[in-house]
Amino acid sequence: MAVSNRKLADAIRALSMDAVQAADSGHPGMPMGMADAATVLFKDFLKFDAADPYWADRDRFVLSAGHGSMLIYALLHLTGYEKPTLQDIRNFRQLGSPCAGHPENFLLDAVECTTGPLGQGFAMAVGMAIAERHLNAVYGDTLVDHRTWAIAGDGCLMEGVNHEAVGLAGHLELGRLNVLWDDNRITIDGPTDLSTCEDIPARYRASGWHVVSCDGHDHDDVHRALAEAKDDPRPSLIACRTTIGFGAPGKQGTSATHGNPLGEDEVAAARKELGWEHGPFAIPVDIKSTWEDIGRQGTEQRNLWTERLGDHPERVDFERRMAGDLPKSFSMADHVKNLMADPQKAATRKASEWALEAINRALPETIGGSADLTGSNNTRTGDIDTLSADDYGNRYINYGIREFGMASAMNGMALHGGVIPYGGTFLIFSDYSRPAIRLGALQQARVIHVMTHDSIGLGEDGPTHQPVEQLQSLRAMPNLHVFRPADAVETAWCWQLALQNKGGPSLMALSRQGLPAVATDATEAGCAKGGYRLKGAEADRRIILIATGSEVHLALEVAEKLEGEGVGTDVVSMPCTQLFDAQDEEYRADILPNLQPGQILRVSIEAGTSFGWERYTMLDGLNFGLDRFGASGPAPDLFDKFGFTADAIAPRILAALDQ
């Protein structure tokens, strides 16, 4: 006798409540509530093959409500993925288990993205659906023809980023995106009506979505709804009316099941209620083997796809892009050679546009965009057109005024693979997109954040728009490379380094204002090391000036004054502190020799907070920074007011030497 859907779902419930109970922490309510809908999804709709989690044309499945991680761990185990094993599930939420508190894409192959920070899974799913349509337009149905499915909870839907993602998906008519909403009407604090009275379907319809409702515990009804969603050309929200903690007789339907173990007694009662007569972590053979059959349903499709790929004229290119490799020939060297042949004063945001002209020609996998600041971020190059529902094959996205949604979507695009997304906004608005920048860093997603207007050099828009603490606070983030190039040449090399870094996001901090050409070396060596000696001392070295971006030319002016006084001065350009920190001791000691204080005075100059610069200048060094909010006025007036001029800085350095 065939195993019923209900039994398949109960296996998920049992594993979920057992694992949470064993860990004595976790969220049983969501997996138990959504087990039925997920069973129908995996059995009847999701295109996947458990034997190959990296099959390029698989459907993407995103558990946006990541706290319900046991749902995906149970599904992956039951359908026969190599990982997680039952032992991994027994070790749920323990150090070393791939079954972490929230699903982590770097711990399990079949986890498409790291979720848990609410709302971002949904927004990453939007990005995946964009990447799919784009690659479909490029390579056709024979290679790219899949869907993106997500499960989201009330929290995902309340977060602000949801609004941005919904708007973007609706505008781009991403019909391949289907989101199952776990409509259980419970949040951590209690019933959802404690804090919201939104008509969620109406809101989605207002943004061009298709909405269909179903009883999340009625398998046929879920099937009907998913089929309807699949058929509709719009992105779909499938409202699955569920009971949180379904099956736990004393606690289901309440927030008590949300974030705490059920307790031994309630687990026992749930076994009885569900008619589940098996011990903890025990899955009967017939149920497991039925699930494994489901895990093999996609094998034939995958084999056919692999044959098609073998015959495809663009196979090599497709495989290269999906592997995330750049063309072997890619280099910014020619571009730099041209720049050095004709050095020009230019804002680094403009230099970034020049670099992108070369990059977008050389790399068909880039997809640019801006959060409604295209003309200011200089992110659009002449040869790329607007990606829209009318032409997904284009390579520029008008993200709208949605910084967080843009950054999240870019994470999803990068994780989908086959594309390298970059998107622009002002550096100050990194605060808006920061949670996604961080999640990209954690997920090792190659996304390039183009952040212009990177200091008080922004000028008249004033302190709300002038970054102060942003540079250092971003540098403090693990696995994010913050680049702040000093001129057009450094900008080109920093772009190359960002593109070559497959293992994480990069952020380009670029000036609004024009900067003179300062680079003297036509190789990437200096930028690749994060910091390098741009100018060596002429007289006996007594000063090392360390500067970034728009303050490097200022450091050169200061150095000239100091040399004029007979004080030998190095100037170190430090476009990426993280890369500098990663250099070996010998290199770092050459650039910043670890002498006794007093022998050489180290001085940092950066038009942002001085906080953290002591790492490079030592406590008795000098730090020229901005440790307050900025002000509204023309940029030159601001640099003057806040002391970023050679006339203001040089005397203070000389005075310090005299002490």
Place this chain on the structure above:
Amino acid sequence: MAVSNRKLADAIRALSMDAVQAADSGHPGMPMGMADAATVLFKDFLKFDAADPYWADRDRFVLSAGHGSMLIYALLHLTGYEKPTLQDIRNFRQLGSPCAGHPENFLLDAVECTTGPLGQGFAMAVGMAIAERHLNAVYGDTLVDHRTWAIAGDGCLMEGVNHEAVGLAGHLELGRLNVLWDDNRITIDGPTDLSTCEDIPARYRASGWHVVSCDGHDHDDVHRALAEAKDDPRPSLIACRTTIGFGAPGKQGTSATHGNPLGEDEVAAARKELGWEHGPFAIPVDIKSTWEDIGRQGTEQRNLWTERLGDHPERVDFERRMAGDLPKSFSMADHVKNLMADPQKAATRKASEWALEAINRALPETIGGSADLTGSNNTRTGDIDTLSADDYGNRYINYGIREFGMASAMNGMALHGGVIPYGGTFLIFSDYSRPAIRLGALQQARVIHVMTHDSIGLGEDGPTHQPVEQLQSLRAMPNLHVFRPADAVETAWCWQLALQNKGGPSLMALSRQGLPAVATDATEAGCAKGGYRLKGAEADRRIILIATGSEVHLALEVAEKLEGEGVGTDVVSMPCTQLFDAQDEEYRADILPNLQPGQILRVSIEAGTSFGWERYTMLDGLNFGLDRFGASGPAPDLFDKFGFTADAIAPRILAALDQ
């Protein structure tokens, strides 16, 4: 002959285009497009008296689309506020002018809040409307009976925080909130349909809002719509269909008017088109005097209100609260005395709840809340009930899963005055609310952010939920006090310091896990100085350990081991680095003597990024921190894995001494 509304509006247009032209930067399109609607609002609806911008019962007006700052500068000048003067407007966007690029509440009395970062003005208006209804419930119609009006643009509506604010306002049925939407269908990049196809009215209705539309250039129609909005018991969105840059014949209706001066020729053409025959910055006497009459319309109402206040039995209390003063008797000393009489191990989030029990009893002006983590943040005390549309007089807000919206609303509440808002979430989600934390710091708004689960001590939820760089990146923000108390006593004092700081926000970083009592001094002196010597060396001092929060007791354990080896060790608890940095040289040198390296080894211990700790330890010091993302597992396992144990730390210190 009476001056027409159209002429009144043209005066705004003329000043706006002239000021932007003179500054050669700015945004003429919005003020020119919304001049008509704003004229009707100020003339027929807004309750204000230009003679007293601080009248407590005035209507609040928020220009959420802050880039259109010339609109409010023109209105304030024309209606006769003391500031800005015509000269200030001539100096628009110049250093020193109160007419900054975006409206700044600290530069002009009548600017209710600083706006410009899109979406936040709208969300602050929601907070102001909450404060109004709450104070109305407390003091009655005789003292508090006003409205909140806002003007928002498409950008404000696209930002994610808008969704959170709309949901909160709809849920709380804030009928006193009326938002004029500048429906000009233009963003910086071009027509709005480049990036959105949302049916905005439908979305607002889905959250319980009333929506009414009007022709934003037809004064009667605007009047009708505003009257309807005022009468409706729901929060209202008034969709004002406008032409951006109205009156500039060659550019109106296009993004060319959004963020750039019109140019001399177009300004001249606009003068002609509008029939405005006056020179730059010239306002005819009849128009100015009509505007000034409007500025005096509220005087009588204000006088009557002042009389009512004089007779009111709660006048003293009301005035104290509106002035932002705490009761003179307020102190946590008794609470601390009790704690020290019976020292207990407790999570600082629990200790925070204890402190709040005392605070909420003593201070009727506190309004607590949480972004759906009430039981985890310990933000609710026994004596406060849920603030809802049914009872605005209560003092606890279920903000829902809306961290950014919560923080923005709290800014609005604080700026409204009369209340002190505090709200909880996990520290990791400071990334979500960060833009509002920053805007609160810039605006000098007393908001207390309660951020629990402040390190890997959060445990099993894993790296997405474990703060690493958050503490330091928040400390880098100007005018924000980050408190990380070590035990219940420090928690109580830090709360007192946060409440006493009228000039800006504070953030409490609190542990999930239990911490032993460590404080030995029953006065606030140590915490008030930001850092203090908790334990002096017994043997000759060779080590200074500097720690915060949950690592202070660990530092004490390390010190015990070191003293056991005959190595004299100070332990400095540093609950607030910003306050420590603000102490005089003598105090700082006493705690952290500026000796030559080698004489005393300074060591920082904090379970977050080590970035920035060199400020206190010098380059040759040791920094025990976490410079990577965390992991999922029980907290003790994580502290062990990442080396936060006395057994791991003490030997490394001894080894460093031997070098």
